[in-house]
Amino acid sequence: MAEPVLKWAGGKRQLLSAIRARFPAAFDDYHEPFLGGGAVFFDLDAGGGTVNDTNPRLVNFYRTVRDRPEELIARLRRFDDPEGEPDPDLAFSTEDWAGDPVDSYYYQQRARFNRRAYGDGDWPGDGTERVEEAALLLYLNRTCYNGLYRENGRGGFNVPVGRYADPDWVRADRIRAAGDALARTEIRNDDFEYVLDAAEAGDLVYLDPPYEPLSATADFAEYSAEGFDRADQRRLLEAVEALDDAGVDFVLSNSGVMFEPYDEAGFDVEREGATRSINSDERARGEVDEILATNIDRERRARPRQASIGDF
Ligand SMILES: C[S@@+](CC[C@H](N)C(=O)[O-])C[C@H]1O[C@@H](n2cnc3c(N)ncnc32)[C@H](O)[C@@H]1O
Structure with a gap:
């Protein structure tokens, strides 16, 4: 199993087991159109398929x-x-x-x-x-x-220096394990809609878009200069409906404000609490409301990984 190399806003390490629990027992190729730090991709160690992000620096990386x-x-x-x-x-x-x-x-x-x-x-x-x-x-x-x-x-990186006792970059x-995990994967620099052409029946797609903000101050959509607005959220819902029609399995994470549109579209939607690990404002750390939506029936899901004997 590989691990993320970069720390990225919206990283999914805390939601990992809830996301993996919704994946089907078997699938063909795996696609991740909003890769970011890739917490799910690296945990999965998938074979063929695609990963993608609009950020050209991340894709070059x-x-x-x-x-x-x-x-x-x-x-x-x-x-x-x-x-x-x-x-x-x-x-x-x-x-x-x-x-x-x-x-x-x-x-x-x-x-x-x-x-x-x-x-x-x-x-x-x-x-x-x-x-x-x-x-x-x-x-x-x-x-x-x-x-x-x-x-x-203007697309500039403007974060100040951190104070770490023993930084290890x-x-x-x-890096080698991540490179091995990516070896059979196509790495793309497109808008997420490429996945409508790339994914085929029997494939699995995990989508983790920039979240629709819960409030004007919690603007998690600021990942890159482009942002991700309401119209993009609508395109995304239409895209997963098209994937569903094409027999492609999907799991999608988003902020709690997107519960209803996915519920009304007939998908299985549940709320999950997650603790934001990246937020420079201490008061804004803590539980935020997130949803996981999927078209994968409960009977088709992989059985949860068994707890380690040490947990008993
Ligand atoms: C929530 S982050 C993904 C976090 C990732 N799951 C992780 O564990 O680190 C969303 C990513 O989507 C990318 N993005 C923004 N707009 C996009 C679009 N229209 N199509 C594809 N990717 C986009 C951003 O650059 C960002 O890296």
């Missing part, structure tokens, strides 16, 4: 993990302590592109990462550039405050 894991690991080993001095041999060692002072190694790497988003048209360029891009994403993800990937309106075994 997973392609690098799959196709060039050793180059990625070697590059990661050359990064320095985030709170150390900037590297005088690299760009932005004294100030960033906006002229703001850069006072530590972390902020220098963040400036390099952000500069790349506004680079030449064929970003991220050739193979070496792609490894550099992927390495920067993982380094920043592991050393930034709260491990929260967040972009501002390499984790070579985890």
